Amino acid sequence: MKFLTKLIITIVGLTSVSVPIAMGGTYKLESNQNSETLNEETNEVYTVTKGDTTLKVNKDTLYFEVTKGNSTWNSGKVLETDEDVTNSRRAFIESPLTVYFLTSNGGESSFSIFDSRHEDTTRVTFHEESEGFSADLRIRDGNNANLSLEINLTLNVKITDDGLNIYITDLEENLEATNRLSRLVIYPGFDASYGLVDGYALIPDGSGAIINYNEPTNARSALSLTTYDSDIGVRNNGRTSTTSNVLTLPMYAVNNLNSSYMVTIESGSEYSSLNSKVATMSDNYNLNYFSFTYREIFYRYFGISDSTRRPEPQENANQFLPNLTYHLYDDKLTYSEFAKEYQDYLLTNNLLNKASELESSLRLEFLMSESKPSMFGREVIAMTDTNFVKKVCEELKDEVNVDVSLLGASKGGYTNSYPNNFPLEKKTGSEGDYKDLISYLNSFGIETNFIVDYIRAFSDSSISDKDLAMNMSEKYIESNDIHPGSELIFNHLTLNKTKDKINGDLGLINELNTSGLDFTSIGNTLYSSYHNQVFSRAEAIKAYQNILGSLDLNVNLRKPNLYMYNYFNDYLETPISNSGFLIETSSIPFISMVLSGYKNMYSSALNLNYLGTNQILNLIDYNVNPTYLLTKESAIELFQTSSEYIFSSMYSDWKEEIINSITLVNDILKEVSGANFINREEISNNVYKNTYSNNKEIIVNYSDNDFTYNGITIESSSAEVF
Amino acid sequence: MKKRYYVLIFSIFLMILTFSFSASIAYALPYETETSGPxxxxxxxxxxxxxxxxxxxxxxxxxxxxxxxxxxxxxDMFYDEETNSIFIADTGNKRVVRLNYDGTDADFIYYGKEDEALIDPRGVSCNDDYLVVADRQLEKVIVYDKETLAYVDEITRPDSTLIGATSTFVPTKVCVDNRGNLYIVSEGNTKGVMQLNLEGEFAGYIGANETPSSFLSWIQDLFGINNDDGLLAQGQSVSNIALDSNGLVYTVTNQSATAAVKKLNTTGVSIMSPSMNFAETTQVCIDSSGNIYSVQNDGYITIFDSYGSLLFRFGGVNNEEVLGALKNPIAVNVTSNHELxxxxxxxxxxxxxxxxxFANLVFDAVDYYKDGLYxxxxxxxxxxxxxxxxxxxxxKALARANMKKGNYDLALEQFKLAEDKQGYSEAYWQIRDTWLRSNLIWIIVPILVLCIGIYVVKLVDRKKPMVFASIKSGFNRANQTHTLGDFTYIFHYMRRPRDATYEMKYKGKTSVIGATILYLFFVVIQILQVYLKGYLFNNTNVYxxxxxxxxxLSTLPLILLVICNYFVSNVTDGEGKFKQVYIGMIYSLSPYLVLSIPIFLISNVLTYNEQVIYDVLIWFTYIWSGINIFLTIMELHDFTFWKAVKNILLTIVCFILVIAFAFIxxxxxxxxxxxxxxxxxxxxx
Structure with missing residues (x-):
């Protein structure tokens, strides 16, 4: 009997895409998609059609349904049969707008417009438009004598060639009110599915992550990721996490039953956060939405040692208007197809350009020098010299294309030199030696870059205080070094100082005839400043774009955010996994698929996180070239320095490993160099087939068994190109 | 079994289908790993x-x-390698769950004897035949057949006088070995782990934690007070246990400040604790090589080798819900493949x-080291x-190998990197021995030549004083210059401190400048000792x-002592002036000033076998300097012996008060x- 029960359950599990599963009364297989509920015969409904897209909207509640081909998406609807959902969750899912506000004591509250508890707070003036609708919303809580919040805005929903464009205009806030607007969430319940369903969300966490909707999760809380990381100019607490990846792309995509959609932010991405939840977290709906931050809480410090602090709302709201595009697809898209769609979107909107040269190569970073405290001040330790770099390149150049990047070449060694990236440390070689090295490597087509940082300054560097950005708390912005074990604290430069420093170094950079610069943080660190030089995150983006755009050099960026995609050649430290959040089901090479054929991608230093053959296969699978951080001397010399995290870097230790790995990686990846990565599918358990636009196929066999493809056997833990 | 097999096949098939995206790709790890370094x-x-x-x-x-x-x-959790099953005390659901290793099949135990429901299962363990479950609220250990999960027996509080009249039986953790010995942790029992057989007969307590030293425990010991009532200080109760493949018991005492993990011998006496104590430890497990794997409340996993040396530590507080980031790890098991x-x-x-x-490399290497196969x-x-x-x-291991091969120079270098000073001393002894054997003649001959030379010079000087007269007069002239004279005065001070003080006080011998130079020299010695001391005797390095x-740190206390002494002496009718105290204090330290550098240099040729030489020499200079200070104070202020003692004590009190006052x-x-x-x-x- 027990066997029969198990068998039935198993079969039910197999057919879980179409039949409800009784899960202790918790889960149901249902969806609220593809069912039109708006009756266009009634006065409350306005219908507009453009091309093959039809939008129907309830003029009172602003609930809408959009139909394209055979698929219909709704703006957020709670199932009538769902009795478990609370009123506030129902309002959140169904309301077009949820307003979060800060109270004077630093607390945050929210209400969704049209929530029955707040139905008197919002007045709607509906406007019929030729391509959609707009609605003037007057959101007012309290009376004239005791006004707690008043916001006026226009919500616009327009049909576009891609699908829908939803944006806000004419946002005004009455500053006489006691509370302040903090966040806005627009149509969070868009196309929300219910319970365990056959669908998934794609979020750009790390390399890309899939959240499957067809199985329960052990995660308890919804995932919230700040686009481009949190603003350290607001709260002086550095990175919120050193382990998880930062959201570098303001987008997500969802596949529900027979349709799909992808959301991109056209405006306001620097103030957005992506929220993802699945059924069983607070309600039984699978939700993805962006929230937009207008104000945050910051701490005002008192006293000599900052012993007292008081949370206060940010005084001036961030100046932006959210604008989202919902790309609608009348089909079930795979993540490969989403990657292609997103790539097309970036190209169409001039957000992505092609690197000047696309190649498959090995990237060697050399730590030239470091400094450590000694009896009298700091002592510079030469870890590598220019002759040694030359020697290594000579040994490897016949095996593989090599690119060289020099770290810690600045006077005084790596630590304590930022933001001074030049002049060069003489213990590692004179200026002439460096010129010779660059010229010699150039003659073999080897690029030589300097690893530089022009926005961070070591906290005990000699930089003038007036050149440092300050946060809302009137303190110098600080962030921690992300490297393990490091206790380094960085301050951050003002935009003017960053520009001055780069311009000041250009003479020597040009004189050295270097191929390019590897920027460690300008592509991935975004902050505002409120004293010394005042600037917002949006202004910082423009400034960084101008600075990098004006350089007549190859620019390579470490984990760059989307706004930098037009300004670099090589993507450094390319993520080859997601962050492993429990809500995430699997990791996918989404970023690699978007950028293949347009940018060169390099891994983080493999010798500092050596995970064996699987890691090498991972690089091939994700079309990412290997990077090694090398030194001439043993890493034990780095003990008691700020580079203690480098525990193994001596070239002689890694030479064999480098040759072995590049033989495998480079031989395969050079076949697809410059081609678009157009499809990835699992053709057997743990065996992946990656297809490229030049008709090459790479089979990556992670499994413990050999796999035969087209009559050729691919051994366990290996890869082949066809 | 056949039915189960089919179900398993279907379940795996289901998993493959539902996991449309395989999880074969490694996630970014939510932690960093650390090891014991320099x-x-x-x-x-x-x-x-x-x-x-x-x-x-x-x-x-x-x-x-x-x-x-x-x-x-x-x-609690127990991984049974034989059946590839994981048994879990699912306490909140009042049941025990058996999962297969793949996590695709599960069985449940809800009842014990005569369908008595489990209430609070807290501990599980297995041997070849049985599964044992400790239920805290039932106050029983229940025995099941490991294969069928059928009820076999239950063990309640043993009926033995040895258990202690007041001791309760509240089993929270349990271990069973293949000989049928049961080890039970009873909540709140400070007498140690209860050892029983499967028939429930009590064999005794093992692994009790010692009573922490305190005033109460001292009183208790002094009067031989029986502490059965637990009125006085007691050792912490054991919180968890584990067995290794040899049947040796490991105890865990959560929040122990000294030894959270202890390895017991067959008689139940602690024979080893890991080199680093992590008080938050909740459980340990031991692999076939004796490596110890422990988990801590604060989310860490820590691994020690069989000697208790720390191999790895990873994890830690992570508020994000990330795979691998632990929130409250409560149990750990290790497979034969070192999977955790x-x-x-x-x-x-x-x-x-x-x-x-890398981990597998280390585990393989540690196995060699453990067996002495350097x-x-x-x-x-x-x-x-x-x-x-x-x-x-x-x-450390490579140095041992090189010692065996006779590569002492390399071994010396490696012992230094390993910071194994004992090993360094052994290697250095060998190198020195070899050097002495081949170069002894080059030591003896110069010493002999020197001795003979001195003898000859003295002989000539005695017989024909004119030969060295010009040299001697030149030296005397130089000695009369202020600077050199002040410096050479320290030799006089070393031999006759009272006379020297008297001459300084009344005849103006030495000067403030000379003393200041000596103060500077004192500082230089403090700096030089970092460079000059032999590695074995040097606890600091340049970095x-x-x-x-x-x-x-070297001058401020000295200067403060001078000020305090002058102040105290003034109040207690001392005669010394500030200038004299200032000069006298540094000249009192002449033995240290003269001898310390030679001693530092000598330390470079000594090993731990001759440590006594270094210790005697350095203490000799300290004591000599101390006596000089005392005699200087006596002479300077014209104090009697006891008045000088009183003066010194008051100086110390004044010194402490000044520091406290400055702090306030x-x-x-x-x-x-x-x-x-x-x-x-x-x-x-």
């Missing part, structure tokens, strides 16, 4: 474990509607960690060093030291400035 500090190393998957009850398992398909605050199963009480799941290539393990350790140049244990810090003054000033700044900030808003 200076005993934890330093970053290669990752050693990757969280490969979570193991939970399959969500489609046929549990009744009112039963949960998830764990609820599970308290960790039960997280808060996340209600088991996380499987698989070892990386030469055989050399290649393995060299490979380990390739991946981490700072792996201390590797240097740990800061010149400014040394200068301040600093704090008050700090508070005042802080207050003023706060007021200004408030006004500015």
């Amino acid at each position: 200076n005993g500090e934890l330093v970053p190393t290669q990752q050693v474990y990757e969280p490969s998957r979570k193991i939970v009850i399959p969500y489609n398992m046929p549990v009744n509607e009112d039963e949960s398909s998830t764990f609820n605050a599970p308290e 199963l960790v039960l997280d009480r808060e996340q209600n799941m088991v996380i499987l960690y698989t070892p990386t290539h 030469l055989e393990g050399e290649d393995a350790w060299l490979e380990v060093l390739k991946y981490n140049n700072k792996f201390i244990l590797a240097y 740990d030291s800061n010149a400014l810090e040394i200068i301040l 003054l600093y704090m008050l000033a700090y508070q005042l400035v802080g207050y003023i700044i706060s007021v200004c900030q408030e006004l500015a808003l």
Whole structure:
């Protein structure tokens, strides 16, 4: 009997895409998609059609349904049969707008417009438009004598060639009110599915992550990721996490039953956060939405040692208007197809350009020098010299294309030199030696870059205080070094100082005839400043774009955010996994698929996180070239320095490993160099087939068994190109 | 069994289908790994474990509607290698769950004897035949057949006088070995782990924690007070236990400040505790090599070798819900492949960690080291060093191998990197011995020549004084110059401190400048000792030291002592002037000033075998200097013996008071400035 029960359950599990599963009364297989509920015969409904897209909207509640081909998406609807959902969750899912506000004591509250508890707070003036609708919303809580919040805005929903464009205009806030607007969430319940369903969300966490909707999760809380990381100019607490990846792309995509959609932010991405939840977290709906931050809480410090602090709302709201595009697809898209769609979107909107040269190569970073405290001040330790770099390149150049990047070449060694990236440390070689090295490597087509940082300054560097950005708390912005074990604290430069420093170094950079610069943080660190030089995150983006755009050099960026995609050649430290959040089901090479054929991608230093053959296969699978951080001397010399995290870097230790790995990686990846990565599918358990636009196929066999493809056997833990 | 097989096949098929995207790709790890590095500090190393998957009850398992398909605050776990099963005390759901290793099948135990329901199962363990479950509220250990999960027997409080009249039987953790010995942790029992057989006969207590030393325990010992009533200080109760493959018991005492983990011998006496104590430890498990794997409340996993040396530590506080980030790890088990199963009480799941290539290298190398196969393990350790140049244990093992091979120079270098001073001393002894054997003649001959030369010079000087007259007069002239004279005065001070003080006081011998130069020389010695002392006798190195810090820490106390002594002496009718105290204090230290540098140099040729020479020499200078200070104070202030003693004691008291006063003054000033700044900030808003 027990066997029969198990068998039935198993079969039910197999057919879980179409039949409800009784899960202790918790889960149901249902969806609220593809069912039109708006009756266009009634006065409350306005219908507009453009091309093959039809939008129907309830003029009172602003609930809408959009139909394209055979698929219909709704703006957020709670199932009538769902009795478990609370009123506030129902309002959140169904309301077009949820307003979060800060109270004077630093607390945050929210209400969704049209929530029955707040139905008197919002007045709607509906406007019929030729391509959609707009609605003037007057959101007012309290009376004239005791006004707690008043916001006026226009919500616009327009049909576009891609699908829908939803944006806000004419946002005004009455500053006489006691509370302040903090966040806005627009149509969070868009196309929300219910319970365990056959669908998934794609979020750009790390390399890309899939959240499957067809199985329960052990995660308890919804995932919230700040686009481009949190603003350290607001709260002086550095990175919120050193382990998880930062959201570098303001987008997500969802596949529900027979349709799909992808959301991109056209405006306001620097103030957005992506929220993802699945059924069983607070309600039984699978939700993805962006929230937009207008104000945050910051701490005002008192006293000599900052012993007292008081949370206060940010005084001036961030100046932006959210604008989202919902790309609608009348089909079930795979993540490969989403990657292609997103790539097309970036190209169409001039957000992505092609690197000047696309190649498959090995990237060697050399730590030239470091400094450590000694009896009298700091002592510079030469870890590598220019002759040694030359020697290594000579040994490897016949095996593989090599690119060289020099770290810690600045006077005084790596630590304590930022933001001074030049002049060069003489213990590692004179200026002439460096010129010779660059010229010699150039003659073999080897690029030589300097690893530089022009926005961070070591906290005990000699930089003038007036050149440092300050946060809302009137303190110098600080962030921690992300490297393990490091206790380094960085301050951050003002935009003017960053520009001055780069311009000041250009003479020597040009004189050295270097191929390019590897920027460690300008592509991935975004902050505002409120004293010394005042600037917002949006202004910082423009400034960084101008600075990098004006350089007549190859620019390579470490984990760059989307706004930098037009300004670099090589993507450094390319993520080859997601962050492993429990809500995430699997990791996918989404970023690699978007950028293949347009940018060169390099891994983080493999010798500092050596995970064996699987890691090498991972690089091939994700079309990412290997990077090694090398030194001439043993890493034990780095003990008691700020580079203690480098525990193994001596070239002689890694030479064999480098040759072995590049033989495998480079031989395969050079076949697809410059081609678009157009499809990835699992053709057997743990065996992946990656297809490229030049008709090459790479089979990556992670499994413990050999796999035969087209009559050729691919051994366990290996890869082949066809 | 056949039916189960079919179900398994279907379940795996289901999993493959539902996991449309395979989880074969490694996640970014939510932690960094550390190992024991130079200076005993934890330093970053290669990752050693990757969280490969979570193991939970399959969500489609046929549990009744009112039963949960998830764990609820599970308290214990036991991995049975023989059946490849994981037994989990699912405490919150009042049941025991058996999961297969793949996490695709589960069985449940809800009842004990005569369908008596489990209430509070807290501990599980297995041997070849039986599964034992400790139920805290039932106050029973229940025995089941491991295969069929059928009830076999139950064990209640043993009927033995040995157990102690007041001792309760509240089993929370249990272990069973293949000989049928049961080891039970009874909640709140400070007498140790209860040892019983499967028939429930009590054999005794083992592994009791010692009573912490305190005034109460001293009184208790003094009067021989029986502490059965627990009125006085007691040792902490054991919180968890584990067995190794030899049947040796390991106890865990959560929140123990000294030894959270103890390895007991067959008589129940603690024979080893890991080198680093992590008080938050909740459970340990031991692999076939004797390596100890422990988990801590604060989310860490820590691995020690069989000698208790720290190999790896990873994890830690992580508020994000990331696979591999532990919230409240409560149990850990290890497979024969070094895979780790960790039960997280808060996340209600088991996380499987698989070892990386580097971890396997280290485990292989440690096996050689444990067995004393230093030469055989050399290649393995060299490979380990390739991946981490700072792996201390590797240097230690390689040094041992080189000692065996007679490569003492290399061994010396490696012992230094390993910071194994004992090993360094052994290697240095060998090198020195070899050198002395071949070069003894080059030591003896110069010494003989020197002795003969001195003898000859003295003989000539006695017979024909004119020969060296010009040299001697030149020396005397130089000695009469202020600077050199002041300096050479310290030799006079060393021999006759009272006379020298008298001459300084009344005849103006020496000067403030000369004393100041000696103060500077004292500072230079403090700095030089970092460079000059032999490695074995030097506890600091250049990179740990800061010149400014040394200068301040060496001169400020000395100057303060001078001031305090002058102040105290003035009040107590001392005759000495400040200038004289200033000069006298530094000249009193002449033995230290003269002898310390030679002693530092000598320390370079000594090993630990001759440590007594170094210790005697250095203490000799301290005591000599101390006596000089005392005699100087007596002479300077014209004190009697006891008055000088009193003066010194008062000087020390004054010294302490000045420091305390300065500290209080600093704090008050700090508070005042802080207050003023706060007021200004408030006004500015």
